[in-house]
Amino acid sequence: MAGGAGEGRRDRSRDFGATVMNERYEASAVEPKWQTHWKSCGLFHAGARADAKKLYVLEMLPYPSGEMHMGHVRCYTLGDVLARYGRMRGFDVLHPMGWDSFGLPAENAAIKDGRHPSERTPANIESFKKDCVALGFSYDWTREIATYKPEYYRWNQWFFVKMLEKDLVYRRRAKVNWCPSCNTVLANEQVEDGACWRCGSRVEEREIPEWAFRITKYSDALLGGLSDLQWPERVVSMQKNWLGRSEGAFLDFAVVGSAEKIRVFTTRADTLFGATYVVLAPDHPLALKLATSAQHAAVRAFQTKVAASNREDRLAGRLEKEGVFTGAQAVNPLAGESVPVWLANFVLSGYGTGAVMSVPAHDQRDFEFAKKYDLTISQVVDSGAGAWKGDAAFTDDGVLVNSGAFTGKSSAEARVAITAEAARRGLGETAVTWHLRDWGFSRQRYWGTPIPIVYCERCDPERRGIPVPEDKLPVELPHIDVREVLTGKGEPPLAKVKAWMATTCPKCGGPATREPETMDTFIDSSWYFARYLSPHEATRPFARADADRYLPIDVYIGGPEHAVLHLLYFRFWTKVMADLGLCSEREPARRLVTQGIVKGRDGEKMSKSKGNVVSPREIIARHGADVARLFILFAGPPEKDMDWSDEQIEGQARFLQRVWRLVRAQVEGGAPPDAIPAKADEFRREAHRALKRVSSGLESLGFNTAIAAVMELVNALYKMSPADDAARVARQEALELLAVMLSPFAPHFCAEAWQQLGRTEELATFAWPAVDPALVADETITYAVQVNGKVRGQANVPAGAAEAEVRAAAEQAVAAHLTGKPVKKFIFVPKRLVSFVV
């Protein structure tokens, strides 16, 4: 079919129209074809390019709950674009996927319907995996893992035993966060606003024994490591906040008439001379000991009251400050005065030393407390701005008054001097405290990794626990009768499985019982990224050589809601793995991308309960996976929340159809109607300009602007008709280039277009083309011409024009604004703008 520039419009439009205009790209036929092709070629397997640089792209381990939602789609699409681009750039890309498949949802579902989690889980995984394939995600499925399988969780147990040897695991009796609905303990990180992170139930306080990791041993490393990560500021600051490093001093107050001393923590040692009483947490070990007989009953009553009310009131908002006098007196270490010792409900036993010195003049809480109980208020810091009015605490730094030898010093100087003096007298020292607490990981549930511990009355009468030897791992979960064992109440389910509980002691061989509790599932996701390196290793969690090759993760993608949960735990675990000699990297992920929420049609966050969930299956069925991917990428930058828009989806579908018609026109020899004849160079120029913008968009995660650049190329091609045979060849090249540069975003469509255009090479691994600098250089440059900062005209000059030449052209362009006004200054910004100041 002949088509040409010189013919009448009718003919041209027939060329484009008759065969091509009605032909639609059918994603439903094309996409499965390429998915099958990719699978059969093993194109996405890592390790094939041993001499290439590696690129590890990873998305957060999903919990497969059956059907995928748009939040997943967004996360994985971002990762897939980077993985595909990486492959085309020649990297040895590691892009794996697996399943976080232990945990409460499956167990709770089992309680409801009686089906064992091990039946449901593989089905859910299958379904989720199908969605991944249907969306064209380029995973290396040979590395797939599932955390519920013994070959995975045995390494959780192995780590546990190793960490026990290193004293990074210990058993403690502590106040724990108990979720009555999940019927299990939660770590501090898993309590949000006093409620369970998973189900939102109000958390209770209980005191029961539990296993914990000494994550606090890594406080400094966790804080220090943050500085060399390319992580979003938001996440970094949340982690810093959570770690909560605080510099100050320990100071010792001797107790009058007793050998005991009260150690307090303060960040304001400069206010020591204003400490007019000391307050202990109600459950402080000295509380009862110090109480005088007259006050004993009152102290008892107060303790009971606080223990009962604690959580509820703290949640209900501001807790009324309450306290009780112990009757005891303590001695200010430097001032030498005796001050009363109180208990108060706002002092926390878990932070610092569980005791504080109260300086009501300079701390608002202490001020309120002192007012309520009529305690002495004594000013020791002067603001320098007139006398202190005494209506509220003055909490800023200032100059010391009424502070003995330290009077006259600035607060900053005094903090150092007072701490040093206390230290010299053996009554204190500088100190650093942290908000971070150890990670309690015992869970009173069934569907998780058994803790490999046995209790033997003979060898271990104190029930400290004896680890199961390495060669006896894994300790597998027993098969159970769901109805009988999973009741969702009472003791840990495994405790009811008598046959499993009964075992032999590894030390004496005598009868022993197992630990019935299981591990927090956050352990599973703390090291899975390393298991992907050597998923089939049977003798160790992963191979050192693989770790050296592929760690750290280059780009890690997931939601910001894990900022102080998973993202903290897996940093901790990586440091432990490094200390165990398993790898040299001390940080798991160099770069982190936290993707925004996908909201529903109603503008609310998608959730089942709101009934506004849109399934990717809907879009795949209607328009195909590529449209779903384009929509989600084009909506805005990755970190930003995005709104659902059926219209924008239609727009992306329209865009692909528009490209398709161009491709078909090229193959059939037609041109778009109303196109203007163009030469070869013009086609090349447009294509390379787009390529440049797409390349830089891919580097900077500006996927929306990268796609916009391709759209502009398409718009340009619609206005151009090849003027001659050379131009026809150039248009062919431009369309091929288009298929290449769009392929990370819309891989199925591009593979098909590529083939239509007659190319036979594998597009998914085709080398990303270099931008031809000669083609993207402008021939003429349009300068904006300003007079006194206002744009008054434009000047077109050849690209290489010198300043004087540009100035001459510019003067001509704005002559009317310059007449009669002497030019005081001339500003020349190459390639952009000139400005006259008159």
Add this chain to the structure above:
RNA sequence: GCCGCCGUGGCGAAAUCGGUAAACGCGCAGGACUUAAAAUCCUGUGUCGCCAAAAGCGACGUCUCGGUUCGAGUCCGAGCGGCGGCACCA
């Protein structure tokens, strides 16, 4: 209370370094094609003013006020609004 982020058309957004604000998409309007519609293609689309209209010209315009600068969406200060995190942390 403390810490962090963000305010740009009717909407989603774009704008390496301070250099022609609003690219691209959506929506809307007009036109072409069609018996008609859909689909498709083309054109227009920040606000206001001058003008019968168009062309054209001008003023204003990136939350508000102020500052630095020849020039500010971008830098600085103050404020307002929104979002997120932590929160009796001593």
